[in-house]
Amino acid sequence: MVTQVHAENGRAGPAAAAPGATWVPDPSSAPAVIDLRASLPGGPGAGSTLSTAVQEACQRWDAHTSRTDWTDLSPMKLAILETFLGLAARHGWSSVTMRMLGQAMSVKAPSLYAHFPGGRREVVIQSLSWSAHRFARAVLSSLAGATTADDAWETLVRIHLRRQLALPESDLWDLIVATDAQVGGLPDAARATAQGHVACYEDLLTAVVVQLGVPDPSSLVRLVLTLLEGAGRWNDWSGAPEDLKHLEDRAVAVCGWVLAQARSNGH
Numbered sequence: 001m002v003t004q005v006h007a008e009n010g011r012a013g014p015a016a017a018a019p020g021a022t023w024v025p026d027p028s029s030a031p032a033v034i035d036l037r038a039s040l041p042g043g044p045g046a047g048s049t050l051s052t053a054v055q056e057a058c059q060r061w062d063a064h065t066s067r068t069d070w071t072d073l074s075p076m077k078l079a080i081l082e083t084f085l086g087l088a089a090r091h092g093w094s095s096v097t098m099r100m101l102g103q104a105m106s107v108k109a110p111s112l113y114a115h116f117p118g119g120r121r122e123v124v125i126q127s128l129s130w131s132a133h134r135f136a137r138a139v140l141s142s143l144a145g146a147t148t149a150d151d152a153w154e155t156l157v158r159i160h161l162r163r164q165l166a167l168p169e170s171d172l173w174d175l176i177v178a179t180d181a182q183v184g185g186l187p188d189a190a191r192a193t194a195q196g197h198v199a200c201y202e203d204l205l206t207a208v209v210v211q212l213g214v215p216d217p218s219s220l221v222r223l224v225l226t227l228l229e230g231a232g233r234w235n236d237w238s239g240a241p242e243d244l245k246h247l248e249d250r251a252v253a254v255c256g257w258v259l260a261q262a263r264s265n266g267h
Contacts, residue, residue, distance in 0.1 A: 051149070
């Protein structure tokens with residue numbers, strides 16, 4: 001199995017396959033689903049100076065991601081979702097059929113439908129929801145150690161940059177959501193889930209930036225998100241996990257400069 005360091009927790013896990021190879025995740029590598037509410041920043045005894053707005057934004061995102069119960073996510077269902085994401089990242093999500101998915105996993109279609117009776121539509125909805133859930137979990141868990149707005153800002157930049165480069169489905173998720181906003185195409189349930197995650201993340205960034213002294217942060221938030229979501233275009237990452245730290249440092253410096261400019265003019 002091709003492996004890389006998972007951005008959210010630093011352990012080995014499935015990565016995109018090399019060109020021409022078939023990427024099939026190891027079903028035994030299913031991650032544990034954690035209770036985000038146990039690790040939200042600013043909790044009792046945390047010594048946090050994060051604003052109420054930041055803490056409430058974390059709680060809203062936690063509530064949104066908790067709407068889907070992942071406790072029954074079996075290793076096989078996880079393998080199906082992650083294989084779909086891997087294929088979609090290479091071929092485009094609209095091109096991936098249940099037959100293609102079955103061939104990539106060396107299983108027959110009835111086995112796929114046994115886990116996802118709704119077929120491809122259900123796989124699309126669940127894979128997007130799972131990808132968004134993992135991002136929320138990674139961000140909120142990382143923020144558990146932040147006690148100041150500066151800590152939170154740097155943590156958000158680092159975790160987003162790391163995931164954007166290390167996980168191939170990150171660009172795919174951004175593309176699908178952006179395309180759907182223009183021309184539609186996603187099932188209503190998938191659209192609602194995606195839009196909810198985007199809104200929660202933007203609310204969190206906004207709350208942090210306001211605490212850092214930018215009273216009208218809407219343009220700053222959009223600019224920072226554009227930089228981070230496009231990280232693959234301005235970072236020549238070797239693929240080696242140990243090289244990510246340097247790229248994170250540069251992203252913190254770049255986004256920090258943008259933040260400093262916004263602080264000086266108020267937006």
